[in-house]
Amino acid sequence: MLKNYIILAWRVLGRKKFFTFISLFGISFTLGILMVIVSFLQTELGTDKPWTNRDRMVSFGTIEMKAMVADTTFLIDSMLVDGAMKYDTTKSIGESSNSTTISSIGGRFLENYFTDLKYAENYTFYIPGVSYNAYVNNSKIVLDAFYTDAHYWEIFDFEFLEGQGYDKGMYERAEPIAVITDQLAEKYFGEMSNIVGREIKMDGKNHKIIGVVKKPRSSMIDGDVWAPTTLLPDYLGPVDRYTGGYRAYFLANSKSDVTNLQDEIENKENEIPMDVIEDYNKLLLKDKTGTMFQAFSRNLVPFNEPKKAGRILSWILIGFISLFVLLPTLNLINLNVSRIMERSSEIGVRKAFGASKGNILGQFIFENVVLTIIGGTIGLGLAVVLIYFINSANLLEFLRLTINYKFFIYSFIVVILFGVLSGFLPAYRMSKIHIVNALKSNKL
């Protein structure tokens, strides 16, 4: 039976070459693009190293401060009462702000108020993206340096090719050390092995290399070199400032505590005293923290608040993917309807000779699944080629897209679902057709 269906499916598809081509094109194109998108999201949002803890992480990168001034208004209503003018006055006191700042966070602010959160198991405060020029054989290379605490190496699970990160002791003693990527090692030293123990010059100072990590495949921690924050002069900043160059990552106690942790951080806006700060008197942390997805969303949609950005990106993605899947599905259903209609005589004969509704339904869905599997395979091939192209042309700079097996399997499930979905509706309609009518329609 199955073999019979396969042979039939093959012949039908071969006979309707144009139909087959259109269908295959739709399916493979859709799937190919979808897979590139998913692969991109996977790279940016997966739990590959160093993002092993991604789903428990909360990022906190900006604060907002306002100067609020009392704002008094008088409302005077006049009216005529018994022929005489009367005045009714209302005085209202409100607040309005006359200046606002949104900035990345000060180190001291973080150290003072965010080291003992109830829902956070660990945290790291660091300064991302300080650029330095370095010279190798008279040619300039630009280094992206991250200054971090020692917790950084606990929160982020970097893949060390050599050595390790710095510990609390080294951090506190402000040892001139650094961790660099394999990519930088290659550029700077011309090789990638036996790097630990050598020195790299940044900001005029020599740093002893204690570890080499694999260059992370992600836009968020895209550095070349890491060194202890304590090496920077006055690294925590002045006492009377809450802003600075820091960013913080917290690790929630558990996945379910992530939202609690976000709330806990944001609720600090009411507890932190503002009288030490000169120009501002109100702190706003609402919508300033985010999960990794939300933080990632900020890179793609023009909203600063991570939660909002996350929501909007989710909707965009859902809408985009639905549309992307819906269009070829509708197209396929449409093509299937006419394709199956043409075969009503066949359906009549099969039913006359004893095929049940289920047999007919099964046959047509099966045919469609065969079609979509072929389309899906082409789509996978397309995705592989596209991803290869994107990677080799360096379209996404530091990003290296990969196709993983799990995703391969998921896509195939999607493909089969696709086939069943687009085959079911027309097949169901035709399976119900009355035998006599099915046999007649051919004669018309």
Add this chain to the structure above:
Amino acid sequence: MISLDQVSKVYRTKTIETTALNNINLEVPKGEFLSIMGPSGCGKSTLLNIIGLLDEPSDGAVTIAGKQVQKYASKATSHFRNEKLGFIFQSFHLIPDLKVIDNVELPLLYRKHVSAKERRRLSEEALESVGLKNRMNHFPNQLSGGQKQRVAIARAIVGKPEIILADEPTGNLDSVMGNEVMDILLNLNKEGGTTIVMVTHDENMARRTHRLMRLYDGSQIK
């Protein structure tokens, strides 16, 4: 073998009501070859479809092979049709995407417990009996009209049904090919004892059968 008791068929649409069959009583004993004649639109196909359980009468009872039919659109009826009945149509209704042998095999696909090997053997046997075994790997569009109808006969007999229903099997064929087909049917009836009901427009064909039933405007002419 076939028994119709006061069978009527009325087609109703919003505006008109067509009585395609009017109070038909019919007994066809086992082994009989019955032909049905009548002018176009008199209800011959409708009658044949009702006998073949392809269509439901508006009124009356249908008993086939000792079993009165209750529910038409059911799995049981599908199986019953598959086991007991074979159909031959005026316009052949072969599946163009399937080879001759696969077309013939079709009824056996919907029968339980027939192995692929057995299906193949039975199909070849059926093709042999209509003289087309050498064409089994052709596609229908590579055959003449008469050959197509012989393939359709092979398909109708491959499951060894007790009854064969043929709606103008020679209607699309010239007299030479028509006679070939008729010879096969006659032989099937004589040698195999298959009960056959055939609708035809050809008096000569009808004359070669056991009995002729005439229909006029949905009613039987005595």
